Amino acid sequence: MTSFLYPGAWVGAVAAAALVAVPILIHLINMMRHRRVQWAAMEFLLISQKKNRTWVILKQLLLLLMRMGAIAAIVFLIPHPKLQSELGRLLGGVKTHHIILLDDSYSMSDRWSAGNAFGKAKEVIYRIAESAMAQPTPQEVTLLRFSQADRPGNRQPDLLQTAVDTQFLQQVKDRIGPLEASQTAAGPLPALKAVGQLLGQQEETGELVIYLISDFRTKDWASPTDVKDQLLQFQKRGARLFFVQCVESMHDNLGIAELTPLPGVRAVGAEMFMEIAVTNHGDSPASNVPISLEEDGSPRPAVTLRHIRPGETVRERFRVHFEKAGQHFITARLETDAVAADNYRYAALDVPAGLPVLIIDGDPAGGEGRFIALALESDPRARTGILPQIEQPRFLSLQPLQKFHSIYLVNIDRLDASGIRALEEYAAAGGGVAFFLGPVWRTKFINDELYREGKGLFPMPVASPTILRVDYLERTPDIEVADPRHPILGLLASERYKFLQSVMVEQYFAAPREWKPPAESGVRILARLRNGAPLVVEKPFGKGRVIAFTTTAAPQWNNWAKDPSFVIAMLQMQAYLANQPLGESSRQVGAPLETPLDPAQYESQVRIIPPMGAEGLPQVVDAAAVPDGPPTASFLDTYRQGVYRVQLTKKDASQEERLVAYNVDPTEGNLKLTSREQLTAALDPLHFTYTAADAFQYQAEEAGL
Numbered sequence: 130m131t132s133f134l135y136p137g138a139w140v141g142a143v144a145a146a147a148l149v150a151v152p153i154l155i156h157l158i159n160m161m162r163h164r165r166v167q168w169a170a171m172e173f174l175l176i177s178q179k180k181n182r183t184w185v186i187l188k189q190l191l192l193l194l195m196r197m198g199a200i201a202a203i204v205f206l207i208p209h210p211k212l213q214s215e216l217g218r219l220l221g222g223v224k225t226h227h228i229i230l231l232d233d234s235y236s237m238s239d240r241w242s243a244g245n246a247f248g249k250a251k252e253v254i255y256r257i258a259e260s261a262m263a264q265p266t267p268q269e270v271t272l273l274r275f276s277q278a279d280r281p282g283n284r285q286p287d288l289l290q291t292a293v294d295t296q297f298l299q300q301v302k303d304r305i306g307p308l309e310a311s312q313t314a315a316g317p318l319p320a321l322k323a324v325g326q327l328l329g330q331q332e333e334t335g336e337l338v339i340y341l342i343s344d345f346r347t348k349d350w351a352s353p354t355d356v357k358d359q360l361l362q363f364q365k366r367g368a369r370l371f372f373v374q375c376v377e378s379m380h381d382n383l384g385i386a387e388l389t390p391l392p393g394v395r396a397v398g399a400e401m402f403m404e405i406a407v408t409n410h411g412d413s414p415a416s417n418v419p420i421s422l423e424e425d426g427s428p429r430p431a432v433t434l435r436h437i438r439p440g441e442t443v444r445e446r447f448r449v450h451f452e453k454a455g456q457h458f459i460t461a462r463l464e465t466d467a468v469a470a471d472n473y474r475y476a477a478l479d480v481p482a483g484l485p486v487l488i489i490d491g492d493p494a495g496g497e498g499r500f501i502a503l504a505l506e507s508d509p510r511a512r513t514g515i516l517p518q519i520e521q522p523r524f525l526s527l528q529p530l531q532k533f534h535s536i537y538l539v540n541i542d543r544l545d546a547s548g549i550r551a552l553e554e555y556a557a558a559g560g561g562v563a564f565f566l567g568p569v570w571r572t573k574f575i576n577d578e579l580y581r582e583g584k585g586l587f588p589m590p591v592a593s594p595t596i597l598r599v600d601y602l603e604r605t606p607d608i609e610v611a612d613p614r615h616p617i618l619g620l621l622a623s624e625r626y627k628f629l630q631s632v633m634v635e636q637y638f639a640a641p642r643e644w645k646p647p648a649e650s651g652v653r654i655l656a657r658l659r660n661g662a663p664l665v666v667e668k669p670f671g672k673g674r675v676i677a678f679t680t681t682a683a684p685q686w687n688n689w690a691k692d693p694s695f696v697i698a699m700l701q702m703q704a705y706l707a708n709q710p711l712g713e714s715s716r717q718v719g720a721p722l723e724t725p726l727d728p729a730q731y732e733s734q735v736r737i738i739p740p741m742g743a744e745g746l747p748q749v750v751d752a753a754a755v756p757d758g759p760p761t762a763s764f765l766d767t768y769r770q771g772v773y774r775v776q777l778t779k780k781d782a783s784q785e786e787r788l789v790a791y792n793v794d795p796t797e798g799n800l801k802l803t804s805r806e807q808l809t810a811a812l813d814p815l816h817f818t819y820t821a822a823d824a825f826q827y828q829a830e831e832a833g834l
Contacts, residue, residue: 381411384471396514557671561706740771
């Protein structure tokens with residue numbers, strides 16, 4: 130079958146066909162010009178002519194036909210014929226490989242009154258497919274989405290070197306018609322690298338055309354060094370590059386950047402706070418922005434942000450209160466705007482019935498420890514969720530400490546080596562430890578066993594107990610907070626409250642005069658006495674925190690325990706020391722959901738229930754062995770935001786459920802565009818064709834076909 134690129138040209142071609150008769154006319158005219166000439170050797174020539182007459186006529190006819198064929202070929206080529214038969218393909222030009230890289234990050238869900246970016250992208254793919262079908266040479270197409278290239282272990286393109294035939298357009302529609310933008314923030318680099326690997330496995334034959342169909346946001350294209358290097362490699366291979374822009378202008382967009390629990394005690398009945406942060410990615414200010422909230426799927430009072438300037442992130446905290454122990458989740462939602470994915474945010478929390486806290490008191494009567502316990506323990510009128518437990522020093526060596534959310538030590542004259550080692554292991558693993566010094570403590574024990582020249586738990590060396598002389602003239606407060614922003618004492622020392630002004634300290638353990646916190650040790654002085662001596666000192670130890678008070682918790686060397694500010698300080702310190710994750714988990718969409726299992730407690734199979742609306746049904750995953758760790762069940766299909774339920778079976782056949790929240794990358798909600806000029810400058814010396822999606826038309830000549 131033969132078709133023509135310019136069928137209208139046949140009018141002139143038919144008229145020009147008369148030129149085919151010109152060689153015949155010239156031949157006849159030349160025959161009419163023959164003259165008779167008498168010549169003596171003519172007899173010999175006549176004999177030769179008769180002998181070779183047939184061969185001469187044949188040569189003349191062949192020459193005549195060649196002349197006619199040359200003119201006919203010129204006439205035939207005027208309307209640009211395209212041979213689409215199998216013979217035409219075999220005799221035609223080289224094969225063309227179209228590689229389409231489709232941006233399906235969630236910014237491509239950007240919508241406006243006339244459509245959306247991802248819909249525009251699919252229209253461009255259809256036009257590429259239609260044009261490829263119309264070409265006379267062999268064509269094949271590879272289609273790879275950004276999110277596919279970014280998936281670990283699963284980079285199978287939607288189309289992989291698929292030959293273009295008469296059914297190809299329908300195949301493309303069936304494959305990409307149902308697709309929507311993903312909820313990932315996948316950029317172009319993984320897709321380009323995947324194409325580089327594909328081409329590296331093949332011989333360099335035929336034409337290569339690469340299309341980047343995207344919204345070209347500044348986030349990905351402001352400094353595309355690695356992307357440019359990869360594109361330049363394709364250009365060296367002779368590839369033609371087309372950049373197709375699917376968005377005409379930037380649209381305003383608000384996105385929830387964070388939804389996190391604030392430091393504090395998390396327990397049944399205890400009041401706790403969460404914080405939500407909203408970013409204005411647009412060019413216009415936003416006012417009276419409502420945020421809908423749900424607690425375990427049930428509506429709760431909304432939060433309203435009064436004003437958010439362009440480019441600004443505004444934070445607001447709100448109270449949450451749980452009356453049931455176990456797993457809980459919070460959902461926050463903004464009203465609909467240009468991009469829907471970043472209008473949602475999820476947080477999962479594990480709320481225990483109470484927080485066990487260990488108080489080690491060297492006094493068998495536990496007198497000083499009771500002051501700390503009274504400040505921490507639950508009150509029916511104002512439940513804190515803290516469960517203090519007073520024990521003697523030998524408890525440290527006999528019982529596991531991991532279940533306690535913090536450990537306080539008072540009235541200690543000595544600890545054995547195993548007890549000190551247990552404390553250090555507890556703190557190094559993330560536990561919080563607080564010391565209150567007093568008359569029972571011995572200087573040598575503190576310095577030699579606990580401080581150990583800065584290698585031990587205690588944050589500073591100490592001298593002998595010292596009396597703080599009364600200042601009858603200045604009447605300045607005994608306590609001076611060094612860091613007003615620190616959560617333990619900052620609130621108490623603020624101008625609004627000034628709680629610490631009534632606290633009087635009579636005696637304390639002094640530090641050596643020459644001592645200062647060593648540089649880069651992380652040790653810092655949180656509060657001093659009015660004479661400059663350290664009162665509260667903090668030290669990081671492994672993953673944990675250690676706080677040391679150089680005076681007593683009981684009203685022996687001070688009157689603090691009799692002041693209401695003591696309760697506030699103890700609660701603030703408990704929240705600070707125990708500020709470790711309590712089972713809540715928020716991960717980014719696409720990150721593997723990995724569940725380590727203790728083989729002695731759990732069966733090897735784990736059931737994963739994706740969030741409502743996510744693709745796929747509940748799946749059962751088998752735990753597999755991992756190097757240097759317990760068997761782990763890995764679930765990779767986490768490409769939808771929401772709360773995933775992880776159901777485990779214990780050895781006694783009882784069930785346990787854990788909640789894990791997955792959220793989108795909030796930076797993908799920034800819809801700022803990169804212009805053609807900015808792309809050209811950033812990618813120089815790369816050569817590419819840049820066009821808007823609505824204006825894109827594939828032309829075979831541009832692709833070298």
